[in-house]
Amino acid sequence: MLNRIWFWLLLIGVCYAPAKAIVAPVLGIDLATVSPETGEVVPPPSIADMGKEVTTAAIDGAKAAVDLCLSLIGPMVLWLGVMQVAKDAGLVDGLAYLMRPLMRWLFPEVPNGHPAQGAMLMNISANMLNLGNASTSFGLKAMQGLQELNTTEETATNSMATFLAINTSSVTIIPFTIIGLRAAAGSEDPAGPLFGIFLATLCSTCIAVLAVRTLSKLPAFTATAPAPPNAAALATNEEGA
């Protein structure tokens, strides 16, 4: 799926602008735009300029990705350290114990007391409080835990899909970034949408869980599902926990 999406994004990205420049005159459409500030007519960019723009975009994208990763290293190391301390203090297991029934229902493949359970809960909590980098660190840790339970190398398990669906639709209690941006724009009521965001994310999380469960039962996806982890290994794991 991603292979196809990747190809089409690339194809459209490279070909759309030049194709438009060639087809539009044939159809008799004028591509010149009127600049809103000066009222002057701006001619459409030349095909050479378009090439330049696509090149810049490609290089910028690659650079931005690496910059992003580099800027993630510091917070990542910090939060994984904090998480280890929280774990050794028994906080993570305490949280996992409280949420056990919910986690059992959402992630039947993850045995109680498995490290992935605690890390997923930390990630969801950090998401609710809008802790940005912290939630990424906990989330990646959770993915490592889920990968331990994966019987294949490169295929996503149902637990991973459920976790990511919950993650991308996460219930937000305090969206600090949005409040900040609205305050910066001079809003009279920067926190106005807070309740609306809570309701909307609640809806989207419910639908995410519903969607991921329904999709996982479709024949096309059950056929590719990794085999469940070895029952004997699970049993020893639970005894250990």
Next chain:
Amino acid sequence: METFLLISETLSQWMIPLVILGVALAAKYRDVPMYESFVTGAKEGFNVVVMIIPYLVAILFVIKVFLASGLFEDVRWMAARGLGSIGLEAAAESLELMPLALTRPLSGGAAQGVFVDLIQPKENGGRFGPDSYIGNTASLMMGSTETTFYVLSVYFGSIGIKRFRHTLPACLIADAAGLCAALFFGWLLFT
């Protein structure tokens, strides 16, 4: 309102120190050797991030190229023309939210740019302002959706998963649900 803002601002600034302090206090209470345990946990951080780089470059570069093509602006322009020609100019206003809805799953930075542009107040040359229907609904949309492609490539990249199975459709359905919910609550609460 003033006091609420002040509390929210203060809380947002103190959230991270307080969380870390809370963890340290609990560790102290349980007599955990925290320095050692911090270092043990932190060791893994570097490798995980380096592992993500190729996955993230692959996805971000192709998304940048796609956004640079200008397809989104043309789709919005055509949809606005279409709605205008059948006499639905009022609905055409909501189309101003479309670039935000479409860029959000692809790129957090680009979506934030679109969002800030939508909530610019009129006196700063903006078109809607943060407290307008569009500004408020855009805030709901920002809050209720995620940069799905980025999250999936980072999370799966960190453990080397290449076949996502039903994850992407499920996440996109969740995003679409978030957007619809945002539009609905925006209409309910702000018109």
